Structure formats: structure tokens, C-alpha cells
Amino acid sequence: MKANYGYRDGSGDYFIEIDTDLCDGCADCVAACPASIFEVGEDENDPLSDDEVASVKADGRKSLEYDCGPCKPVRDRPELPCVASCKPGAISHSW
Amino acid sequence: MSAQASGEKKEFWRWKEYNWKSDEIDWRKGKIITAGVDVGSVSSQAVIVVDDELYAFSNQRTGSNSPGSAGKAMMWALEGTGMTMDDLHYAIATGYGRVNVPFTDRAITEIACHGRGANYMYGGTVRTVLDMGGQDCKAIHTDARGKVTRFLMNDKCAAGTGRGMEVFADLLGVSIEEVGDMSLEVEKEPPPVSSTCVVFAKSEATSLLRSGWDKEMVLAAYCSAMAHRIVSLLERIGVEKDFAITGGIAKNRGITRRLEKELGLEILDTRYDTQIAGALGAALFGQALVKKGKGRKKSLA
């Protein structure tokens, strides 16, 4: 499942997509993210599955633009810590 | 609660609250009985499913106390069936207020429940489901079995959805059931209002009325703004056929007609009440979970 968390507002789209078919629940992203945006647990959108997967915490879904700000300098943006930490390549950002 | 004193202010936003049960199903012969309760910020539904078939439901407004509304919805769905809470093998809550429902065994997200519910209501050809809640809106892709394959939830879509329509109906003195049809009675489509946010739209509507627009034009401008907004949300995730809408918005032809036009495709029709999709999906998950041997509340012997 391609899970998109976030929002669209007047200034743009701020979505983080987690591909739960790729995610193995290793929690490396949880450790890597300085803003503690991720958590790992049961897939709340697939109640019949027993696999644990990453998701964006509920209280972080409305403020991604600001929370991720420090990782996204306007110039010379390095690879995002969350994306870099995820070996299966399950995380992507829309902005 | 029925006597309507004459001269009392009419509440235009008020839609019909009701309950229903099937005459064809004898639940006492059923093997697995489950319930789903959807507590939204605007409306609440309770659905009872017997052996994978819809048996009974209720649909009402959410009161100021959401756990209370959940209980009331449940009792109302049970009314006249001879069934009690003890006959339920499993009960699942969903919706905005799902974590707060005392009598349910588990909570499941609206994303999962609407995908599943739409699959039952519209059939296995559904690939895209749109749900507009009172607090957020969701675009969901599902497979032939109703399992979610992709979703996008806009957490900032709050104002201007279900509740917005109600505020609008009240402001214009048009009953909520007529808003959609009335908005189609315009010769020329007016430009959409600039904002669908309840607060802004209200003051914009007031000033449009003052400047001489008739009600139909104002409603058309509002419905068209809603349709635009939905299209922009769908853009990100894409629309795959067949396309279905769940929730109260599906009943507003002023929005669905405009959506069909903008998207260039037909929206599926259903004989079920589109507002029960979430609760129905929850009850269907209950069936699946009981079959899996998960969380069975009482012996099925």
C-alpha cells in the first residue's frame, strides 16, 4: 500500500509516502528522523495484516512543512535522513 | 421529539435521521454477527452485519458528546431487531471519534473501512473511493476485494466539507436535501466562490446575496468550489475507474454532477445509503477478524 500522509494547503503539497509493501518495519527511520515523525506498529489501514510497518504519527501530519524544514535547506539539500536510512527505499517526499 | 411547534425556526440543515433493518434476514440463524460504528464529527452510523450481509443500520447526527452518540447510534440500529449487544460477536469503531467508543472491541481507520464498505456497496469494480468527512478528506485506491492499495488523506481539508454544506443551507434557508439540485438550476455556471472554508464562504455568500445574486447562483458557486477542491485532491493520487463517493457528499448532485463533468467520468450509483460506508466496512472487518479467530468475544458453538 502506498500510504500518503500530510496535506495540501495554499503554499503547496506536503506529503510523505510510505510504501508498506517495501517497508519491513526495521524502524531505522524512527531512529534517523530528528523530528520524531515516524512510528512503527500494526498497519492501521490494513487490519487483516499482521506485519508491522512505519507510518507518520497522527500529531505530525498537519505540520510536515515546518517539522521537516531543518532537513530541507533551500540550497544544497543533502539526502534526507529518513530516505537515506531506509534500505528498502520505502520513503519518499512530495516536496 | 417530534412535535414541531408552529412558528419555531426551521432548521434547514437538518437531514433525515433514520434506522433500517432487513426483513429478509433472520439474525437468529446467523453464525457471525458483528457491528460497526462510525463516529464522525457531523454524523454517526451503526451497522449490523450478519454472515457478511448488511442486516440493519442507523444514521444520525453526532451530538456534542461523541461516545454518547456512538451508543445511541448502536441502540437505534438494534431497535426492533430483538437483538442485544450480547448477541454481537465483535464490534468495531471507526471515524473521527473512534478511539473513544467504550463498547467496541477495536478501532479501525476510516481509510480501511471506507475502502471495504465501498467494495460491498458498489461492487468489486471500484478502484477509487472518495470520502469527505467533517474533518478531513480522503482519496483511496482499492483492489477487487476492497483492500487499500494507495491512499491520500488531506488532514487540512477540515472546514468546508460536510459541516460547511449545513451552514450554507441554513444561511440560505434551503433544506440540505435540496441544495444540490437547486445549485443545478442556473443558466450559466458562476465562478466558484474563492474559498470553501465555512467561515470565509459564509461571509462571501452574504455579500454575493447582497449584490443581487440569487440563491441558485450562490449555491452553484459553492458546489463548484467544492468540486474543484475535490478534483485537486484527486489529482495527486489519480482517479482509476470505477469511481465511487462515500459519505453525505455523494447525495449532493450539485457536487457529483460537477465532478463528473470535470473528471470526465461517471460516478457509480448505489442502492445503499452512502453515509453508512464507514460503519459497514467496520462491521465487515469484524466478520473477517472473527473468522480469523481474532478477538472473538463469545463462543460460536
Ligand code: SF4
Ligand atoms: S525530512 Fe527530516 S524531519 Fe522530515 S521526516 Fe525526513 S528525517 Fe524526519
Ligand code: SF4
Ligand atoms: S526505515 Fe524504511 S523499512 Fe524501516 S521501518 Fe522505516 S520505512 Fe520501514
